[in-house]
Amino acid sequence: MIYINQVFQYINDSKRMRVIEIQDLFVYIVDIDAHTSMPKSILYSTLVSEIEQKVVLVIADPFARVLVDDELTEIQIQKREEDWQTIQQYCLPYMEELLQKRGRESKIKAISVQLKVTPTKVKKLLSRYWQRGMNKNAMLPDYINSGGRGKEKTLSKEKAGRPRRVTVSGEYQTGINITEEVKLQFEHSINKYYRKTNNYSLNDVYHFILRDFYSGRYKENGEIKYRVWEANRIPSYHQFYYWFKKLEDPKKDIQFRKSAKEYELKYRPLLSNSKSETNGPGTRFQIDATIADIYLVSSLDRNRIIGRPVIYAVMDVYSRIITGLYVGLEGPSWLGAMMALDNMVADKVEFCKQYNIDIEEDQWPTHHLPEIIIADRGEFEGYSVENLINNLNIIIENTTAYRGDLKGIVERKFRTLNGKVKQKSPGAIQKEYRERGDRDYRLDATLNLKEFTSIIITLVLHHNHKIIEKYPMEKEMITDNIVPTPINLWNWGIKNRKGRLRTINRKILRLNVLPRGKATISRAGIKFKNLHYGSRQAIEEQWYLKLKNKSIEIVYDPRNLEKIYIPHDGGMDFEICSLLEPSYQYKHDFLEEIIFQQQLRNELEEIERSKQVQLTINTDVMLEDIINNAKKKKKQSQHQATSKKEKLASIRDNKAIEKELNRQFEQFDLESEQNDQKASVIDFAKKEKVEEEATKKSSSRLMDKLRKKRDEEYGKDK
Template sequence: MIYINQVLQYTVDSKRIRVIEIYDSCVYIVDIDAISSMPKKELYSNLLTEVQQGELLIISDPFAKGVIDSELTNQQIQKREEGWSIIQQYCFPHLKTLFQKKGREQKIKEIAEESGTSPTKIKKLLSRYWQRGMNKNAMIPDYINSGGRGKEKTLTKEKVGRPRRVTVSGEYQTGINITEEVKLQFEHAINKYYRKINNYSLNDVYHFILRDFYSDRYKENGKMKYRVWEANRIPSYHQFYYWFKKLEDPKKDIQFRKSAKEYELKYRPLLSNSKSETNGPGTRFQIDATIADIYLVSSLDRNRIIGRPVIYAVMDVYSRIITGLYVGLEGPSWLGAMMALDNMVADKVEFCKQYNIDIEEEQWPTHHLPEIIIADRGEFEGYSVENLINNLNIIIENTTAYRGDLKGIVERKFRTLNGKVKQKAPGAIQKEYRERGDRDYRLDATLNLKEFTAVIITLVLHHNHKIIEKYPMEKEMIADNIVPTPINLWNWGIKNRKGRLRTVDRNILRLNVLPREKATISRAGIKFKNLLYGSRQAIEEQWYIKLKNRSIEIVYDPRNVEKIYIPHDYGIDFETCTLLEPSQQYKSDFLEEIIFQQQLRNELEEIERSNQVQLTINTDTMLEDIINKAKKKKKQSQHQPRSKREKLASIRDNKAIEKELHRQLEQFDLESELVDQKGSVIDFATKGKIEEDTPKKSSSRLMDKLRKKRDEEFEKDK
């Protein structure tokens, strides 16, 4: 039910309204917080529906307070009497007309003329009357706590519950009872403020309740202000907390305050374990990746930091043994996952030997395919998953988004590996946020990718022989005196549970899972990642000459660029391509490092490109300067005109003369310094020096030709 003089508050914008009249299935309301508010017409059924749906809350009348005349000033009493007299004498007879929008302005003007006041004052008095409780004390000017008791709901008994301990003037404050309306206010505030990503505390929410429902609103310097009511008119924090615990929904609170993903990841009940879904080794493998907490250096130049590597691990759920491993700079991605799957079926003795680690097969005996692989959606959706399913009969179970806990076994192992790396290796991340003045741990990077891989292999070998804490042991294991280490559980499971282990030729697996790309065929060879390869088939079929196929699909291993593979016969066989001599220098490098070097080269060329532009501009300027000077000299030397025919006819003779002239200028003279000195003649009879007054004249063929040419030109000019 909705009553006259009842105060309601909207949940969306906290707007407060008062019901001033109900008739003819209509309700007339005013905004009690506006400076001036005239009645607005609403359907009773609409308003009731909003109340029932929780869009409108029933709240206490903020103006319902007893006012003692002795506490008022003479001016306040005088203003109250004057305003009440105008309302009672001139407005009451016309209230039905004033409720209606049509004709209201005209009626207000008539009342103003009749009462001898202005229309603005009549509007102000009517607004105050309707907003503040429709009683005589509503006319008290600028008295925000004015208003009568109206029809506020009263309890049939005194406040229930424990009395408050705080006293005012020696008396206990009684407070209020928590009615259904108050509970609704609590629930509204919890949904609006507490169950939000803002993460407001309960104390904050309690303050919001007081602000929205138990305070007076007024404006000061154009800004809204709030004055909380007295303690005996508001619920206490303890009352709010008590009902909050009653209304509490932990699952909903976590999902709204944090996220549904975080609830599933960190807070959902754990009523089972991963092992319960397996019946032996090879039933389920989990695969996941993590970025290692360490910075590495380039194998080409240890002064260059290349960033943090990615570790991919494949782990058997039943035994907890690590069955596959990949450490590189690729990922987390499909490519990195494929590298780990390739290592999963590899001979671990040979794998460790590549990193100068010698082991026996018993130390790491895994080289099998599982029945099921649990992986992330992003890495195992699409790509070559169909090949795994159709050709190798492996079931791929993708975890739901942000549910890393579904691969909890391998996730925990990553935390252990990163912890060991931080303890031992230089360049490891020691803390997430460095303070001012702290040394940058990235500058301590020392290990390259190959050395760090050897470190991870060592830790994996240690894990395979380490006792697993809280492993759900079976009765038969205890009877057989099995210590729960991954190696022991693996071997015991194969013997007693059989499991679902299968083997496959590694080359066939590679054809199905290794990344595929296009290589270009040119006269220099098969070009892939700027590396050149050759193959027997390409030579026999003369690919390099015919160039019929400009590109061809190849399969490659980023960890071994010495070979790439061309699949054929519908994936049953393949053609091996090996590095040609120009690219042999890269045969022992990882593809990531080769790409890094190529990027470095491109960066250096890009940096130098601006200098090259400047050099080209300067060169062009110098060329233009030389040419312009030559043009100027030619123009100055053309005193006597010559025909075009004469110029062309003398080219051969001019060339011969110029050649002879340059031969004289370009000849080597090893005694040039002695020739430059002034010569003297010695008389052997007197042994005295004979001074030469004039230098000896000499002639040459060149000078003769020059004189002859000069004479010919002179004769022609005559």
């Protein structure tokens, strides 16, 4: 329900409006904070809808305050009476016309003529009357500072709740009742200010409530300022806090103030544990990676620091034993995860022997496939996951984004490993930020990758025999006197819970975890990444003789492209393809290096193509110049009328003459190349030098003979 003199506040811009009239389908409202404000109409149904949707809130009347004439000055009373008389005599009789936009200006102008004032003065009087409660005290001058009499909200009883403890002049301040309208104001402010990433405190939110709903607004030096109302007109902080606790939604508050991801990670209820989802060893393995808090040195030169290694670990959820390990420089990526999965099925005795650590099989007996692998989305989305699912029947459960806690067991183990590394190893990161003057711990790096791997293996072996604190023991375990160490739990689980353990040939696992790609079969061989490969099967089945190129799926290791593999028999066997001689130069290159070289070649060719365009254009211009000059000379030489038949008949003789001329020009003269002096002609019969004139005559006689022979040939044709 909407009432006359009710005040609303819009949520989006905090604009406050007063209802001054309701007629049929329309509500007339004015802006109570504007310098002057004329009425505007809005559909009654529209305003009701905005209230229901909480686009606008009902607020306390900021001008509703009890004033006694004894508290006013004579000037204020006199001014109030004059302005009130003006409103009563000159404005109220024409209120119907003043509410309507059409004709309002002419009516205000007519009133101003009667009062002998400007139209602006009339607008200010009307605005004050409408904005401040449409009563006599609304006409008080400087009302924003002195207050005014407005329509007082009367409640059915005095303020509910216990009285305030703070007294003024020996009397308790009555405060206000928390009505449904006030609750809406509280809820709006909590959503707007508290449930934001700004992390405002409740005290801040309370101040915002007072500013937005319980203060007067005025301008000072062009800036809007606020004056909070008296204590008996505002809700107290304790009232706000009381209703905040009633409106509180801890989950929503954390999600809005922090983030939904942080809530899931740090604040969600923990009503179960990882082991409850398993029924024995091999049901679920967790895999994760971390960057170790240590800097390593090169195996070639210990003075070269190579950075921090990556540790990948695979852990059985039921027993907490580590079933796979990779320490290296790959990742965190699929390649690193692939290496850990490869180690998962490896013989751990042989693995430890590579790092000069001798163990018995019962110290680290894991070399199995699980039923389920829990992994990160980034590394286990795409790649060869489908092969693990389809060919090896392993279920991949990807954690949701930013939910590393779903792999809490292996995460905690990483923290333990990093803690041990920091305590013992030189080059470890001791604190996040170094202070000025602190030694750079990177300069203390001493261990190479193999030595650091030996340390991690030693810590893993220690973990496998260490008691697990707060492990959820089963009654049967206690009956069998089982001490909860990973090795004991693994062995007891295999014996009593069976689990889901399976073994597999290591080559088949590698075939299914390696990345896959598309190769093309053509007459030049099997082409992959612009490299050419050959295969025994391809030769026997005459793949290269097909006229049409064919695409085939292959498996490859990006770290070694000397060979690629064609899987067959449902992913349980493969055909080896080796590099052919044209691509053998890339035998020892990684895929990244090959792609880089190909990109570099393409870039160089692209740069050269721009030059080639310019060269082609210039060449065309030169050709056109030569041809045009030739055409021009031919046109100038057409002074003799010669028939087409004569031109064609003389081709052979013309060629003979031209050949003779070219021979004179093209002949080798070795002496002239060695001596810059002018050549001399020698008469070998007389052994004397022939003079130049004689030489010219000899040449002239030769040309005469040629012409004579040509004329004879012409005569024969005729």
